[in-house]
Amino acid sequence: MASMSMDIATTFIGLAKLQTTPRSRVRASVFPLLWRSKFRNSHSLRTISIQPRIVSIDLSKSNPFSRRFTAAAATATPQTDGSDVSTKIPPDDRVPATIITGFLGSGKTTLLNHILTADHGKRIAVIENEYGEVDIDGSLVAAKAAGAEDIVMLNNGCLCCTVRGDLVRMIAELVDKKKGKFDHIVIETTGLANPAPIIQTFYAEDQIFNEVKLDGVVTLVDAKHADFHLDDVKAKGVVNEAVEQIAYADRIIVNKTDLVGEPNIASLIQRIRSINRMAHLKRTQFGKVDLDYVLGIGGFDLERIESAVNTEGSKEDHGSHDHDHEHEHDHEHHHLHDHKHVMVQRNLNVFTTNAEHHDDHHSHDHIHDPGVSSVSIVCEGSLDLEKANMWLGTLLLERSDDIYRMKGLLSVEGMNERFVFQGVHDIFQGSPDRLWGPDEPRTNKIVFIGKNLNAQELEKGFKACLL
Template sequence: MVNNGCLCCTVRGDLVKMLLDLVKKKKDKFDHIVIETTGLAKPAPVIETFCSDELVSRYVKLDGVVTLVDSKHAMKHLNEVKPRFVVNEAVEQVAYADRIIMNKIDLVTEGDLEKLTDKIKHINSIAQIKRAKFGVVDMDFVLGVGGYDLDRIDSAVKVDDSHGGNHHHDTHGRHHKDHHHDHLHDSAVSSVSIVSEGTLDLDEVDDWLERLMEEKGVDLYRMKGVLSVNGSDQRYVFQGVHSTLDGCPGKTWEPDEKRTNKLVFIGRNLDETALRKGFKGCLI
């Protein structure tokens, strides 16, 4: 336990100390460390502890974020209007998740579950969702997630057109009219997906993402992508949290495989048109 059981930014130092103590005393005696936060905890400070603290990241890696959703009451909390500049904690916890467990499904109707699923997918289009009663799910669903493993980004970035989340399909840089979405300025948290064939200039991509983090890092909760870049037969995979970005070459494209770029952005006040424009500016 850390001070008051709280893992918000005021006690991140305690979290670092606790993790390093565990590594020092019991390094070879555990496979996973499970951190359970309160229902009002902000996920970002905990995630950033693993990404930004050099000592922690040397010995411990973040596997993933699992969010337990109360299907009976979640919609009320997700739709709660907060004062200006105050972020809805329930929405943030869904936005940062790699896995989402929709619990208490026996207390609601199938129609309510479908509406809640659509709401969750609008906020976070890449998290895997599992329904449960009494919180019972397979252990493999919550451990070994690999949510921050670049080698698994390709399988993680799946764009599901059947649910919410603003998606955009583009072939060779030309916008298909049948997939057109109106320009959106969403003050709520949402996700934007871009799927496009074509080859990207990696230097231009790096410049674009760096500018994006500098200008919008506070509002960019998560981003992941699989890219087809010039001069390489390998995918380029990347992921980011706020102003932290990590990327590297991935597995090789097959000779007859369609080289499709897939990017997902999750955040607040996302300007879908600006994101599309920035992406198109990197196409060769």
């Protein structure tokens, strides 16, 4: 436990009782314990995975995946034994990495090719993961000549399962041997990849975390075929990859719009929004998007989370049209307010319509995927640290499998700074952000994306943490 007080920083739920001054010092609490990487370039605070009923933390284990934090609610007492740690954020010069995902044939390689041949001056290393393929296709090889520093194939399995270890080795090797020779890593997953374990690799593996930062997840959606894959009924416990890929995205590209009419595109976008309302979305053909849209997006940077969350909040607040750019036609309206300035938007379960449709016509024993949706909570007030600690800790303990993404901006009682956080399942980063303005309303904004989200419960739980 000695190393614990040394390494553990704290954030939102960890829960940071910020000293009045200076802002860079926080007091660690108990769970979920977040620790600060020991390494020079560490930019963020990390959690370790939740394992119920484990009540101690062992940071000495060599396998980072085995790290666990205390999660039993009964142990959630504040820790005040001098475990103050600095939260000052050093400059982050790690190499950014972008994950390009999307269902089979959605246009990932086409986008990659576009990135590699475009004139952006970036030197890009590519990791290409294809099932059972022995070589990169011709267009990609052509792109290599045009400037990619390295293209490495991972073709003996899927990144999200069998070859994750290979990904770690490959990135480590790239960094070891070629550091300084490339500016960005782009990873193209197979069409059947679940992005979650790949994302987690960036946080759970020290080798990667210290040298490479996840910049964002870009998901291609095939305008013509996406509905079919989203409709796919999976056996219980089996994920629908098409849904997951959308749920984890920071940027969504609805591709192949030349193949369908406007009404289909509009309804697809609406459906996508019911899964993930946080991501920016563009429609295009042949992956033609501005490179700024896919590279250097900071989708996993806490600094940028704030603007994402604010955008989300303002959509909700003002019932605005959901235009991410001039070509997007996602005409969603959001008018769900209650009179206490607390807002929860639960999006429609993506499978509801289908399930009802099937049930109307014949009985069957399929179990429909319960679907992925997003819930936003926007409310003014300040959070009681211990209550919030208990609530979110318990929530993640019980539901981290179902909670795919969380992003938030919080007002914590006694903390003069805004608290910004983001999480992927039980991996969680957070830190104090800028000071609240003197006249700025202390508005909390949290977005959850996941399965079986109960908006009312989340709202109730969150509101109960307010002073």
